[in-house]
Amino acid sequence: MPRISINGVAHDIDADPQMPLLWVIRDILGMTGTKFGCGVGACGACTVHIDGSATRSCMTALADVAGHEVTTIEGLSADGSHPVQQAWVAHNVPQCGYCQAGQIMQAADLMKQTPNPSEQQIIDAMSGNICRCGTYQRIRAAITAATDLHASTQSSSKAR
Numbered sequence: 001m002p003r004i005s006i007n008g009v010a011h012d013i014d015a016d017p018q019m020p021l022l023w024v025i026r027d028i029l030g031m032t033g034t035k036f037g038c039g040v041g042a043c044g045a046c047t048v049h050i051d052g053s054a055t056r057s058c059m060t061a062l063a064d065v066a067g068h069e070v071t072t073i074e075g076l077s078a079d080g081s082h083p084v085q086q087a088w089v090a091h092n093v094p095q096c097g098y099c100q101a102g103q104i105m106q107a108a109d110l111m112k113q114t115p116n117p118s119e120q121q122i123i124d125a126m127s128g129n130i131c132r133c134g135t136y137q138r139i140r141a142a143i144t145a146a147t148d149l150h151a152s153t154q155s156s157s158k159a160r
Contacts, residue, residue, distance in 0.1 A: 002066040006031070007075025017063035022046045024062050025072055033073035033101045037130070044129030047102035048072050054109035073101035076108060084108045087146035095133035103129050107143045116147055 001012050006029065013024055025034050025048070034057055037045030041056035048057045049071040076082050080089070084107045087093075094100045103126070110117055110125040117125065122143050131139065 002062050004062070004065050004070060005068070006070045007072060008069075013062060015062055017061060019062045020058050021048070021060040021062055021065055021070065022057040025057060025070075031072055031074050035098055035101060037099070037102070042128070042130075043099070044102040044106055045099050047105040047129065049076075049105060049109060052109070052112060054106045071105075073105060076105065082108060083146040083149040084111065084143070086149060087142040091138050091142040091145060093135055093138045093142050095135055099129065099131050103131065103139060107139070107146065110143065111147060117143070119144075 001014050002017055003010060003012050004024070005011070006025065011029065013028060015024060015028060022034060022036060025031050026036070034048055035045040036058065037043035039058050041059040044056065046057040047054050049055065049069075050060065050065060051068050052071075077085055080086065082104075084104050088100065088104060093103075106126055106129050110122065114121055114125070119140065122140050126136075126139060126143070
Protein backbone atom coordinates (compact mmCIF):
# COMPACT_ATOMS: atom_id res chain seq x y z
CA MET A 1 0.00 0.00 0.00
CA PRO A 2 1.74 3.17 -1.15
CA ARG A 3 2.10 6.00 1.38
CA ILE A 4 2.02 9.43 -0.16
CA SER A 5 2.04 12.95 1.19
CA ILE A 6 -0.41 15.39 -0.35
CA ASN A 7 -0.49 18.98 0.85
CA GLY A 8 1.53 17.97 3.90
CA VAL A 9 -0.78 15.14 4.96
CA ALA A 10 0.35 11.51 4.75
CA HIS A 11 -2.08 9.04 3.17
CA ASP A 12 -1.92 5.25 2.87
CA ILE A 13 -3.60 4.58 -0.45
CA ASP A 14 -5.18 1.20 -1.05
CA ALA A 15 -5.15 1.25 -4.85
CA ASP A 16 -3.33 -0.16 -7.83
CA PRO A 17 0.19 1.33 -7.73
CA GLN A 18 -0.16 2.13 -11.45
CA MET A 19 -3.33 4.19 -10.92
CA PRO A 20 -2.78 7.73 -12.17
CA LEU A 21 -2.16 10.20 -9.37
CA LEU A 22 -5.00 12.33 -10.77
CA TRP A 23 -7.55 9.65 -9.90
CA VAL A 24 -6.05 9.17 -6.44
CA ILE A 25 -6.37 12.91 -5.80
CA ARG A 26 -9.89 13.24 -7.18
CA ASP A 27 -11.61 9.89 -6.64
CA ILE A 28 -9.94 8.50 -3.53
CA LEU A 29 -9.06 11.67 -1.62
CA GLY A 30 -11.97 13.80 -2.90
CA MET A 31 -9.90 16.86 -3.84
CA THR A 32 -11.55 18.13 -6.99
CA GLY A 33 -9.44 21.22 -7.75
CA THR A 34 -7.10 19.23 -9.99
CA LYS A 35 -8.95 18.59 -13.24
CA PHE A 36 -9.00 15.86 -15.89
CA GLY A 37 -8.51 17.35 -19.32
CA CYS A 38 -6.98 15.01 -21.85
CA GLY A 39 -5.48 12.04 -20.01
CA VAL A 40 -2.24 12.17 -22.02
CA GLY A 41 -0.40 15.06 -20.33
CA ALA A 42 -0.96 17.46 -23.23
CA CYS A 43 -3.36 20.04 -21.78
CA GLY A 44 -2.03 20.78 -18.29
CA ALA A 45 -5.39 20.81 -16.48
CA CYS A 46 -4.11 18.13 -14.10
CA THR A 47 -0.87 19.92 -13.14
CA VAL A 48 0.28 19.47 -9.55
CA HIS A 49 3.66 19.91 -7.90
CA ILE A 50 5.78 16.93 -6.98
CA ASP A 51 8.61 18.00 -4.71
CA GLY A 52 7.93 21.55 -5.90
CA SER A 53 8.03 20.90 -9.64
CA ALA A 54 5.03 21.08 -11.98
CA THR A 55 4.01 17.60 -13.09
CA ARG A 56 1.05 16.18 -15.01
CA SER A 57 -0.85 14.01 -12.54
CA CYS A 58 -2.73 12.12 -15.27
CA MET A 59 0.57 10.64 -16.45
CA THR A 60 2.12 9.99 -13.03
CA ALA A 61 1.51 6.64 -11.36
CA LEU A 62 0.68 6.41 -7.67
CA ALA A 63 3.82 4.29 -7.15
CA ASP A 64 5.96 7.10 -8.57
CA VAL A 65 5.01 9.56 -5.84
CA ALA A 66 5.64 7.36 -2.80
CA GLY A 67 8.14 9.20 -0.64
CA HIS A 68 7.58 12.51 -2.45
CA GLU A 69 5.57 15.59 -1.53
CA VAL A 70 2.59 16.32 -3.77
CA THR A 71 0.98 19.75 -3.71
CA THR A 72 -2.39 20.33 -5.34
CA ILE A 73 -4.14 23.64 -5.95
CA GLU A 74 -5.81 23.16 -2.56
CA GLY A 75 -2.36 23.06 -0.93
CA LEU A 76 -0.78 25.94 -2.85
CA SER A 77 -2.57 28.44 -0.63
CA ALA A 78 -5.83 27.59 1.08
CA ASP A 79 -6.70 31.26 1.53
CA GLY A 80 -5.76 32.35 -1.99
CA SER A 81 -2.82 34.45 -0.81
CA HIS A 82 -0.23 33.02 -3.21
CA PRO A 83 0.89 35.83 -5.55
CA VAL A 84 -0.28 33.90 -8.62
CA GLN A 85 -3.74 33.38 -7.15
CA GLN A 86 -3.99 37.06 -6.24
CA ALA A 87 -2.91 38.12 -9.72
CA TRP A 88 -5.38 35.70 -11.32
CA VAL A 89 -8.24 37.41 -9.50
CA ALA A 90 -6.92 40.93 -10.13
CA HIS A 91 -6.60 40.26 -13.88
CA ASN A 92 -9.91 38.38 -14.22
CA VAL A 93 -8.09 35.47 -15.85
CA PRO A 94 -10.70 32.71 -15.61
CA GLN A 95 -13.69 32.52 -17.87
CA CYS A 96 -14.96 28.96 -17.59
CA GLY A 97 -12.27 28.25 -14.99
CA TYR A 98 -11.70 24.62 -15.93
CA CYS A 99 -7.99 24.92 -16.72
CA GLN A 100 -7.16 27.46 -14.03
CA ALA A 101 -5.84 25.14 -11.31
CA GLY A 102 -3.34 23.65 -13.75
CA GLN A 103 -2.44 27.08 -15.12
CA ILE A 104 -1.86 28.44 -11.62
CA MET A 105 0.25 25.44 -10.58
CA GLN A 106 2.38 25.77 -13.73
CA ALA A 107 2.78 29.52 -13.18
CA ALA A 108 3.75 29.03 -9.52
CA ASP A 109 6.46 26.60 -10.61
CA LEU A 110 7.70 29.07 -13.22
CA MET A 111 7.96 31.80 -10.57
CA LYS A 112 9.88 29.47 -8.28
CA GLN A 113 12.31 28.44 -11.03
CA THR A 114 12.59 31.88 -12.66
CA PRO A 115 11.74 34.68 -10.21
CA ASN A 116 11.67 37.40 -12.88
CA PRO A 117 10.70 35.69 -16.14
CA SER A 118 10.71 37.49 -19.47
CA GLU A 119 7.58 37.42 -21.60
CA GLN A 120 9.16 34.72 -23.78
CA GLN A 121 10.00 32.61 -20.70
CA ILE A 122 6.38 32.92 -19.59
CA ILE A 123 5.15 31.89 -23.04
CA ASP A 124 7.55 28.94 -23.13
CA ALA A 125 6.74 27.74 -19.60
CA MET A 126 2.99 28.01 -20.12
CA SER A 127 2.89 26.59 -23.67
CA GLY A 128 1.87 23.13 -22.44
CA ASN A 129 -1.19 24.45 -20.64
CA ILE A 130 -4.25 24.87 -22.81
CA CYS A 131 -6.98 27.41 -22.07
CA ARG A 132 -10.14 26.57 -23.97
CA CYS A 133 -11.38 30.13 -23.51
CA GLY A 134 -8.19 31.66 -24.90
CA THR A 135 -7.29 33.93 -21.98
CA TYR A 136 -3.58 33.68 -22.77
CA GLN A 137 -2.98 37.45 -22.72
CA ARG A 138 -4.54 37.73 -19.27
CA ILE A 139 -2.58 34.70 -18.09
CA ARG A 140 0.69 36.33 -19.18
CA ALA A 141 -0.31 39.64 -17.59
CA ALA A 142 -1.24 37.91 -14.34
CA ILE A 143 2.07 36.05 -14.19
CA THR A 144 3.95 39.31 -14.77
CA ALA A 145 1.92 40.98 -12.02
CA ALA A 146 2.46 38.01 -9.68
CA THR A 147 6.19 38.25 -10.29
CA ASP A 148 6.11 41.95 -9.39
CA LEU A 149 3.95 41.25 -6.31
CA HIS A 150 6.26 38.44 -5.19
CA ALA A 151 9.35 40.64 -5.68
CA SER A 152 7.84 43.49 -3.65
CA THR A 153 6.81 41.07 -0.89
CA GLN A 154 10.34 39.68 -0.77
CA SER A 155 11.83 43.19 -0.62
CA SER A 156 9.47 44.17 2.21
CA SER A 157 10.34 41.10 4.28
CA LYS A 158 14.10 41.65 3.77
CA ALA A 159 13.78 45.27 4.90
CA ARG A 160 12.31 44.24 8.27
